[in-house]
Amino acid sequence: SAVISQKPSRDICQRGTSLTIQCQVDSQVTMMFWYRQQPGQSLTLIATANQGSEATYESGFVIDKFPISRPNLTFSTLTVSNMSPEDSSIYLCSVEGGAGTEAFFGQGTRLTVV
């Protein structure tokens, strides 16, 4: 299993500013995933972060808006840049240990942009 510490748990930010979300995993993992979720809705994958390489972004998400760092096998950050109210959402980080293993999720960051 993996335990993920994600912070901040919530924040209220002014439009035009940026917020960096951190995820710390208690074990080394190859792949980390960043999702966005509207409350009560499905998960939308933003990007996959592998250590030592640039993140791979899903359609509709770009690096300039959501830069990701993955400096080692236990840590990653997602920055939401130049925020607008449309970025208000829950952001989740996740890891999957390998074939046949389940995903583990952070507690989520509830972001409100005003």
Added chain:
Amino acid sequence: AQSVAQPEDQVNVAEGNPLTVKCTYSVSGNPYLFWYVQYPNRGLQFLLKYITGDNLVKGSYGFEAEFNKSQTSFHLKKPSALVSDSALYFCAVRVPNTNAGKSTFGDGTTLTVKP
């Protein structure tokens, strides 16, 4: 491409009654199937998974699910629902060595158990 369908946005059951949350999938290859639960203001928690072997898998909190290959389904069940089971449930599928190892999640089903 792989996909997951949860045909019901909402499932309502009375406490003590059996519950079923439906999931069907579409993949090329042999799937790994998962159920996750999300309580309010929390991240997703793993409930159970099917990898191989017995089609009936048992998981946390008394939940179970049956893998049906011919119907490409993996419905979540519990014989007797509790009010505390009320939450958002996600089905997910992953096929080894495809889709860059990413899981595909369904849209979620909100389960409400009434006393």
